[in-house]
Amino acid sequence: MESRVIRQTFLDFFKEKNHTIVPSAPMVVKDDPTLMFINAGMNPFKDLFLGNQPVKHARIADTQKCLRVSGKHNDLEEVGVDTYHHTLFEMLGNWSFGDYFKAEAIDWAWELLTDRYKLDKDRLYVTVFGGDQGDGLPADDEARAQWQKHMADDRILAADKKDNFWEMGETGPCGPCSEIHVDLRDDDERAKVDGRELVNMDHPQVIEVWNLVFMEFNRMADSSLVPLPNKHIDTGMGFERLAMALQGVKSNYDTDIFTPLLDAIAKASGKSYPGDDSQEAVAFRVIADHVRAVAFSIADGQLPSNTGAGYVIRRILRRAVRYGSSFLGMNEPFIHTLVDVLDDQMSGTFPEIKAQKGLIQQVIEQEEQSFLRTLASGMEKLAMATKQMKAGDELAGDLVFELYDTFGFPVDLTALIASEQELKVDEAGFSALLEAQKNRSREAGKITADDWQVVEAHEGVTEFVGYDHTSAEVKLLRHREVTA
Structure with a gap:
């Protein structure tokens, strides 16, 4: 199933369930001092969960562009080295603001994954919140009972607060969650080790694909939990991981989300993507990932700079330039040419790429030229030091x-x-x-x-x-x- 069909199937499914489909919010945050970038699908709706804004639509669904580069959610240096961390990613989500709750969220997730996407039921596992004494919270028996309508109890695993109580930060809306994991290993490997033993163990082929958050608390500044005015549903499904599962490949970079970019890098560099752990392969993945993050940030109004969010974007772009120079021999600007591929791929869903294409290419090319000169200066400094x-x-x-x-x-x-x-x-x-x-x-x-x-x-x-x-x-x- 092509990625564009995967995305549209999700939106169409929830439209059938009476959800209003809304566009992605800008990834760059300008009105929240606690965030530089949207890093989760729920960020744009925080005030709705808190009751600070009126709810216009009780049910909505979207695909939200997110950026994670630091903090508890990601580490920039891991991106490209492995095959499943990204800076920019899409989060498919459905939301209920005081309307439906656990039963519907669980039933619809199961229906979409198994009936529409046709994922093998025998490859799916779920986790539920096992309770936490420190916060005085019991185990989520309600979620477990709902999942038992769809799968055997030995596929429903209790997990602790670290894995199954979702919080957006030190304060704010939060609640227990239920994660859906899929085992993508070969049959021989599955016969040797039960998939349930690999859930939440960072196995690259046993991955979380969807998180259903039952938002019912507000974490206060003193760390206490206060019930929200209403109970809400906040779900997030990683688009790139879902595509990997549905397209039968072993890496997010092998999906049609990334292969057009990898092909363009191969054409520009005269090298083939090895698809292994070599530095050359890492360079391909770093550039393919990072150009997406930089392009969308510029389209949303954040230019590279030396401070704040601008420095984050400059750091991402420079990492891509450095990998291209060091391991692909690309010592002339070329990353800006990849924006044409993004335009072809994503402008149908994210029209801001086409609208800002000229600016994006110009800014990236200027940054490439500047940093390539800096790299050359660094080589001279190292040569002088070792002389x-x-x-x-x-x-x-x-x-x-x-x-x-x-x-x-x-x-x-x-x-x-x-x-x-x-x-x-x-x-x-x-x-x-x-x-x-x-x-x-x-x-x-x-x-x-x-x-x-x-x-x-x-x-x-x-x-x-x-x-x-x-x-x-x-x-x-x-x-x-x-x-x-």
Whole structure:
């Protein structure tokens, strides 16, 4: 099943279930100081869950573009090295705001996966929340009982708070969840090891495909849980993982979501995608993944820069440029040409790519040119540093870190160049400096938000008039303190 059909089947299914289909919200967040980018499908609806905005549609469904590059949700350095982490991804989701709850969410998930998508029922497992004494929460027997209508109880696994209690951050809407996992291993492998033993064990072929969140609490600033005004449903299904399962391949990068980009990279570089763990293969995957994240960020209004969200985008793009230069021999700008492939693939669902295509290509090309010059300067600096060194000498950790931080050289690249001259690298010194930088970054990016203090109750819709007026009479409805 082609990816565009997979996406449309999801939306059509929930339209049949009386859901309003809404477009993806912009990935770049401008009105929430606790977020730089949308990192989960529920982010745009947070105020609806909290009761801070009126609900226009009790049931909606969408495909939301998300970006995860740091924090508890992802690590940029893993992307491309493995075959299942991504920076940008699509999250297919269905939502209920005070309407249906666990029974319908579970029944419809099972119907879509097994009746419409025709996934093998014998390859599916689910997890349910096993309770948590610290929060005083019991096991989710209601969800277990509903799943027992569809599968044997030994396929329903209890999991702890870490895996089966979803929270968007330190504070905010949260609740127990039920994850659906699919076992994509060959029959021989399945006969050797029961799939239930590999659920939530980071096995690349036994993966979570859908998370059903039963949103019923608000985590307060003091860590206590307060029931939400209404119970809601928040589900998220990874589009790329679903495509892997339905297209019968072993990697997200082998789906038709990524193969057009990989083919374009192969054509530009004159190399073939190896599909293995080699540095060359990693370079293909890094570039294919990162151009999507950068293009959508620019389309949504976030240009690369040296601070905040702009620095995140610059860092992603520079990582792609560096991998192309180091391992594919691409020392001239080319990543901007891949935007044509994205336009062909995704503009039908995300028209902003076509609308901003010229800007996206221009910005990426300029960034490529600039960073390629920086890489060349780094090579010169390394050559100067090693000029007087002899076999067995060690490159100082502070130099290795400067090459990494200023010139984009990962420690393995510096070590590779050093080994060619029979030099050693002070990896311990580098690691200490890197950890110190990460700690500084964590502290600088740490944001705490107190709970909202309601000044005056208000049921209507608030209106933003700043595009047309520079001043207006307003009434303060609520406030909270945000500390960065």
